[in-house]
Amino acid sequence: MLKDADQGFVDHLRGMLPERALRAPEPRHLEEPRGRWSGQAAVVVAPGSVEEVSAVLRVCNDARVGVVPYGGGTGLVGGQVAGEGPVPVLLSLERMAAVRATYPQENVIEVEAGAILQDVHDAAEAVERLYPLSIASKGSARIGGLLATNAGGVNVLRYGNARDLCLGLEVVLADGRVWNGLSRLRKDNTGYDLRNLMIGSEGTLGVITAASLKLAPRPAGEGTALMVVDSPADALALLALARDRMGEGVSAFELMHRMGLDFLADKLPDIRLPFETAPEWFVLIDVGLAAGLDPAGALEALFAESFEAGLVSDGIIAQNEAQRHAFWEVREQIPEANRRVGSVSSHDISLPMGAVADFIDRAGPALARLGEFRINCFGHLGDGNLHYNVFPPAGRDKTEFHNLRDGIKTCVHDLVHDMGGSVSAEHGIGRLKVGDLERYGDPVKLATMRAIKDVLDPNGILNPGAVLRHI
Amino acid sequence: MLKDADQGFVDHLRGMLPERALRAPEPRHLEEPRGRWSGQAAVVVAPGSVEEVSAVLRVCNDARVGVVPYGGGTGLVGGQVAGEGPVPVLLSLERMAAVRATYPQENVIEVEAGAILQDVHDAAEAVERLYPLSIASKGSARIGGLLATNAGGVNVLRYGNARDLCLGLEVVLADGRVWNGLSRLRKDNTGYDLRNLMIGSEGTLGVITAASLKLAPRPAGEGTALMVVDSPADALALLALARDRMGEGVSAFELMHRMGLDFLADKLPDIRLPFETAPEWFVLIDVGLAAGLDPAGALEALFAESFEAGLVSDGIIAQNEAQRHAFWEVREQIPEANRRVGSVSSHDISLPMGAVADFIDRAGPALARLGEFRINCFGHLGDGNLHYNVFPPAGRDKTEFHNLRDGIKTCVHDLVHDMGGSVSAEHGIGRLKVGDLERYGDPVKLATMRAIKDVLDPNGILNPGAVLRHI
Incomplete structure (x- = not known):
């Protein structure tokens, strides 16, 4: 059972992190984009490094405090806004926004999860390459959120969605352990595909902190x-x-x-x-x-x-x-x-x-x-x-x-x-479509998702109530 | 702890299935391709439908009998050949080899897992399309094995590997439940990515019985x-x-x-x-x-x-x-x-x-x-x-x-x-590289893989000893 992030817990976080890493939520952090409900968060925590993300998750997991990962806040299904249940911490990746490196000959770019999509476009263009993922909110959407929701957009036909454009991830698990899967490899058949399990899981299985992404040559x-x-x-x-x-x-x-x-x-x-x-x-x-x-x-x-x-x-x-x-x-x-x-x-x-x-x-x-x-x-x-x-x-x-x-x-x-279609093509489930997933999803898939969620996040702290109903 | 598939168990299977579904292993079923060890199997079971696959897995799971899924037998890392431990059943998909349908306008083909790669090439060509996955053993490799090992080949540069060319799967889980994920959708953001979790898991998380695959237009x-x-x-x-x-x-x-x-x-x-x-x-x-x-x-x-x-x-x-x-x-x-x-x-x-x-x-x-x-x-x-x-x-x-x-x-x-590379680019781990995975794999990834394996296949019946050491 989750607990509120109460004053004592927030003070504990404050003692662990630099001062600038914590602040009060602003209205934008608590807005469900289509106005169906308003969110809640005890504090906005913006870590500056994967070590700080790890430390935050560890103490939240120990204290059974929910964590809502937050990118650019542009999602359309409420995945970034918790409206009910015990008061969570909002974990913003905004201070981890660097484009770490570009590899034009490899057609690869390595970025932190808080990098804004437009900045990734610009960094690719600076080396005469293209990062093809493009959506209307590119000026504010952040890579971590785009990957967590497997964003689509207008160029999927040719270049694929966020999933298809990702080579590697660094992810912090619910208990604070860090999976370093930040590979630039085009082929790597060494074990289960955790990268794609994390992509599209909407912050319910881990927090993406960095990614290596595919670039494309610019058409002539x-x-x-x-x-x-x-x-x-x-x-x-x-x-x-x-x-x-x-x-x-x-x-x-x-x-x-x-x-x-x-x-x-x-x-x-x-x-x-x-x-x-x-x-x-x-x-x-x-x-x-x-x-x-x-x-x-x-x-x-x-x-x-x-x-x-x-x-x-x-x-x-x-x-x-x-x-x-x-x-x-x-x-x-x-x-x-x-x-x-x-x-x-x-x-x-x-x-x-x-x-x-x-x-x-x-x-x-x-x-x-x-x-x-x-x-x-x-x-x-x-x-x-x-x-x-x-x-x-x-x-x-x-x-x-x-x-x-x-x-x-x-x-x-x-x-x-x-007719064999999907009720969420590119926006995800978030909190808005949890009922739809239950209604239309394959029951064996749902049971398997639940089993994976329970084993990777046994206390249910990660984005509680998103994708799967919080139980 | 697994048990031998003894005579009584084989007789039980025989009573459940049509006569032609069971036969004695041939040498090709027990050969490790590079001759490092020889395999063992009590019987070759070749079900004719997903219902029969489900029934076989259910009784194997109940009896704690190991199941080695078998496609074309062309793998190079021993994933299809169990050489030690209790004697397993070999589950061949050879009788589920149909190309079920082609959708040229959609660039999609739906096939059973036992379909031979060359037959898929031919079916695509018949509708003026291309199934781009191509490897030397295309005359005998089967789609189920190609997906289970996330096969690569010579056209990955342009078209991606087996993973990138798959839209949907039908998979039987260890306990016999069937996940129907045989979608033809290009975009579907409804929950965790079980498809990619199954692809590349080398038969250790489920048995692929059918797939919908992407086709490409033929270059002019x-x-x-x-x-x-x-x-x-x-x-x-x-x-x-x-x-x-x-x-x-x-x-x-x-x-x-x-x-x-x-x-x-x-x-x-x-x-x-x-x-x-x-x-x-x-x-x-x-x-x-x-x-x-x-x-x-x-x-x-x-x-x-x-x-x-x-x-x-x-x-x-x-x-x-x-x-x-x-x-x-x-x-x-x-x-x-x-x-x-x-x-x-x-x-x-x-x-x-x-x-x-x-x-x-x-x-x-x-x-x-x-x-x-x-x-x-x-x-x-x-x-x-x-x-x-x-x-x-x-x-x-x-x-x-x-x-x-x-x-x-x-x-x-x-x-x-x-140098940041992988010791298995396209062949997989199988039984040959289990030690390499332990030596070089990220420990958090390995622990996560183990946790997923244990929750999806708690008795460890699926391809025991492949990818992860059998414990």
Whole structure:
């Protein structure tokens, strides 16, 4: 049974650590990003070294005090905000933010867990390399949190998610022991894969303190196009054609719906919209090609071939960096427009690629039986990952529909589950989806997860209540 | 404590399963591939379904009888051959060998664990796709074993190893429970990563019965070149240049040494050697490029640029498929030539890429202090993975040097470990390297592995003595 981090315990921590390592929680530490609950923490502890992280965990484990690891605070499922149970300590990695070393010839970078994603991008660029993981919150998200949640983003199609881009980890276990797995090796078959067990465990099995990450060569030339398709099914056929022609050169393939453009026009009128008449469905294709290929030319050839095949009806190919940026701006500002409209219920789902179009065909009518809504469905089609967000009718407010929220969520998630999909594609479980995991997860998997949790963290101090219900 | 699979137990199994599911072990089931020990098994059980696998494991677990999972029997570290302890059952997946379905638009294939690698290649090719995992034993290696050992091979540089190419698994746990994780999803952040925990656990945590695997589009055009370099350091610089120019288009980058050509000339004189005068070091570069690029032309441009930079002194670019095949034949027959020469000690090691050249510089002199040997060092340079094999001087036989074998191994492995490398890059631990894992492994990792093993397989029935010492 966990105990509160009471004044005596906080004083004990204070005696162990430098003064600057402890401070009172700020509002940002206690905010659940979608406002469903508020968090609690007795103190924010920001260690400056793996030894200090180890010391903190050791005393917390001995005292049965919960520890909530905290990166950039940008997670969308409440994994970083404990709202109930005994008062925990919040362990922030913000003071371990160094980029320790880059190895351009190896395509490797070694960073501390508190390094901010944008800083990692910059360090890679300084040696003419690319760290491909990219998400909207890159200016504040930290590597430790990105790994703990196995973050995704727009370049997963080509480069994989946070898991695929990690070579090694340093992790402090619940009892303070340090696993030094900070390898730069591309191949290492010596025992069980603890790295991937830690990645995606959302701070419930250990605290990541450092990581070695894969870099990629920068493509010789890049290009972006918007293409209008009749349906998500045609978008998938277009993607297959693009990959047949350009292989790994297809870096991103994002599906968008007219609703996104309507929301942008309404809420962010300064964003320049690319089409005279908004199409029902369209895709953003981003390519990064090898030397000797002209990206705009390759996109034109793709357009011509897919137009001929009846897959696309219109398209615009960016002629310069400014236009590329403008196309991406449309995609990247849709979430902000969504936020301003205010969704009744938002879903981060994935499906087998072949089931995506069918899901979209079925989900709309299923929701229509619950009421009249606007749906903005968009996302990383190349990964089968949709952000399927449900909004009130025009002129109405989300608060009027709070009583329908759970029903909408269940409707969407049941359908996703029936079609072999996942109810958390890239955001994780956190505290928000613990019930969903119990409802939809394979029972043998759940039992195995519980067994692993109990043996690696027998007192249950690590991020209590996240991923698995605290018992 | 495990018990022998005695006659009564075998009779019990016989009563549960169809007649064809049980038979006596053949010699191939009991051979340790390098002849260090001979195996034992009371019976070979070949279930025809996941339900039968589940039933077998349940009764073995209840009776405390060890189970050795068996795929194609091609492993090089004895993971499939139990030589000591109570007599186990050998569980062969050979009757679960179906390719269940291909999803070309999704780039996914679903197979049973007993599917032979070549059959998976053929099924992918039939839908104009590529399953990129490729190793010399592809005609007999089975998917379950390839996943259990996280197999590597020649295309890891571009496509990753068996782990990177797997989307989902069906696994039977020690007590017979079945985890259905046979997902085709590209993104799924719902809980701990059991898939990667099972992959590479060498049958000690569960028995893989089916898998969904990633396919890749086939490159539009392929090409191969041999290029002569002064040193491994120059080879690494050449690789970096090739990837800067061709990105992911570089499919394989294999380092070879003159010793390999000498051995081929001596033992396999029918193989046509590519150079008039054998160079000290050379590389095989294989590229698969997008539409619009000429592979031979791109390789010529790479040669010209690297010649200008002083990285290469000679090169041959394959002008047709027959020549490509001939170049690959040189690389692929070196292991067979090695086998015929007879090594004193062979090592499957990996190093941080930046340490490879330094390792080669240091290992030769270190071994020379132990005696006069011939060294054939070759391998997957793009992965930092060397096969570093030590042979007797010309005219002498390996048996004369048996007393030096452990000393050589320790010399090589100590140096690898000191330089941040791995003593098993792609072959795994099996039974051969259990001591190495104990000697070189991180102690916190080892303790964590042991804890996970004990909780997932409390009776220790799964592949006893592999990876972790049986206690």
